[in-house]
Amino acid sequence: MKNTDPIRVGLLFSKTGVTSNQESSQLYGALFAIDEINGLGGVQGRELVPVYYDPQSDTARYKLALERLILEDNINVIFGGYTSSSRKVMLPVIEKYNKLLFYPQQYEGFEFSENIIYTGAAPNQNIVQLAKFMTSRFGARVYMVGSRYVYPYETNRTMQSLISAAPDNSIVGERYVSMHASEEAVDEVFADIKKKNPDFIFCTLIGNTVPYLYEAFYKAGLDPRTMPIASLNTSEAEIGIMGADVACGHYTSSPYFQSIDSPLNRSTLDRFFNSRHGERAIPNMNWEASYFGMHLLAKAYRHAGSDNPQDIRQCILGSDIEAPQGRVRIDSSNHHASLYPRIGQANSSGQFTIIEDLGKRIDPDPYMVRHDWSSDDELALIETAE
C-alpha cells in the first residue's frame, strides 16, 4: 500500500427501477460525503473514489454486482442495499469474501453479520416508538398494508406483538401487494381499508407503491386526524413524489428528518443543496444514514493505518461521529447504530413537524432482546401457532 493510493469504495444503489427514488437518496448521500471528504484533502492525502454499479432495483443484480465489485474490481468496502431482500442476498457474498458492507437503511432487525455495518434504525429505534404513539393517540385497531417481501412480513409481526399491549387491539386487515403493483391494485386495498375503518393504517409499502396509498386516502377525502397512516419509511423523498397536500397529517417514525433544528443539520443540508448533487436527490433518513456512514468510514481509514477490511471494521466498531441527527455511534457487539428515535407528522410544506423527540440516543437492539414483552402470553402464542 502506497500512502497516496486512492481508496476505492463500492456503491450499489439503484438509479432505475421501483426503489430508485429511495436509493438515489442513499447514493447521493454517499457521493456528497465523498466530495466533502476529498474537498478537505481526502483521507490523509488519499482520495476516496466511488466505484458504482446500478442494480436496477433487482435483487439478483445486487448479488452479481457485489461479486463483480469484490472479484473484478478488488473492492473491500461497499455501501449498498435498500430492500431487505437485497441485503439478504448480499450477506453470504460479503461474508464469503470477508469484506465490509454498509447498509444505510432502517429494516426489520433479527440479523447480524460480522461483515455488515447497519447505519439505519433497528426496530427498537423506530417501530417501538411508533406503536406506542399511535395506539395511545388513535387506538390499537390497525390495518396493515405492505409490499410482498420480507421487510413488511417481519415488521408487521413486530407491530402485532407491540400493539398486543394495548386494550382492544386487533388487526382488522392485513394485505400485501407487489412492489410492481399498479395504482388500481393499491386502490382496491384502500377500498377494503375504508370499509374496515381501522384506528390507524400501518404502511410498509416500499418504493413506487407508497404514494398510491396516500393518494387513495387523499382522493377518498378522509381525515388523517381520525385515521392516519403510520410508516417507518415514508420520507421526504416519497412526499416529493406524492406532494405535500397528499402526505399532510400522516406520521413517520425515523431518527432523521430534514426538519431537525440543529446548526449541523441546517449547514449540512445547505452544503448539499448547493453541491453538484443537490438537485439529484431529496435528503431523508436513507440519505443521512449513507452520509454519516461514509464519514465514519473515512474516520476509520484515518485510524486503521491499513486497507485491510478487518482492520477497518475494528476501527468502526465502537466509534462515533457527529451526524445531522446528533452524535451517533456504532455498537461494537451488534454492528448497528445508536440513534435518536423521533416521530414526525408530515406538514403542508412537504416536511415533517417533529412532534415527539426523546432527545436521547437509544442503543440498537436488533433482536429486541431488551424489549419488555410483558403483555404477551408466550405459551398461548405457541399453542395457537400449532
Added chain:
Amino acid sequence: MNYPERRRAGSITRSILSKQPRVLLFCPQDADGLTLLNQLQRIGCIVEMHWPPLQEVPNEVDLIFLALQPDEEETDYDWLHRNPPPIISVSSFENPTIIDEALRIGVMGMLTAPIRAAGLLSALIMALSHRWQHEKNTTRITRLESKFANFRIVEEAKTILMRMQKIDENEAYELLRLQAMTQRLQVEDIARDLIHADKLMSKTLSGKTIKTKKKVPTEMQ
C-alpha cells in the same frame, strides 16, 4: 396471493426468544466457540461457556451446544443418560461417523465449522421447538397407552360380569359405574379389583384339578 392467516398465528421464534433461553455452551474458547457465544448473547440467550463440559447439567438449562471432538473415542457424559435438554452438536467437519455419533447421543441439530452468526438462530429455534413438540407427543402417547390399557381392563371386567350375572354389556357397565360411584373410585379401579377377585376365585375352584393335572406328568415318568 396473501398469507395473512398463516402469518397472523404469531411468531414462535419471537416467543421463544422473548423467554431468553438458558444455554450451556460446552465448547472450547476458540474462534468458533466465541462466535457462538457472541451470537447467542446477541439474540438474548443467557449463556454459560464450559470446556470440558460440566459433570452436572442444572435443571433450568433449555439447550446445550456440545462440541463433538473428532479424535475422541466415544462421547459419554453422565448427564447424557439423565434426560438432558436438547443438544446441538458443534463439530469441525462432517462424515458418517460423526453424524452417527450425534444421532447416538440424540442431538437435535448439528453445526459444522466454520461457525457464522447466520444459521444459529434457526438451529436454536428448530431444536427447542422440535423438543417441545417431541415432549408433547410423548405425553400424548403415554396418555393414550394408559387409556388403552384401562379400556382393556374394563372390557375384561364387563365380560366377567356378563358371564356371572347373565346380563348384557350395557348392564355390566352400569354395574361397574355404580360401584365406582358408591366407592368413590374410578371405573378402571373397580374393574381391576373384579378381575383380581375373579382370578382368585377360579384358582380356588380349580385348585384340585390343577393338582391332579400336575400329578399326571410325575406318574408318566
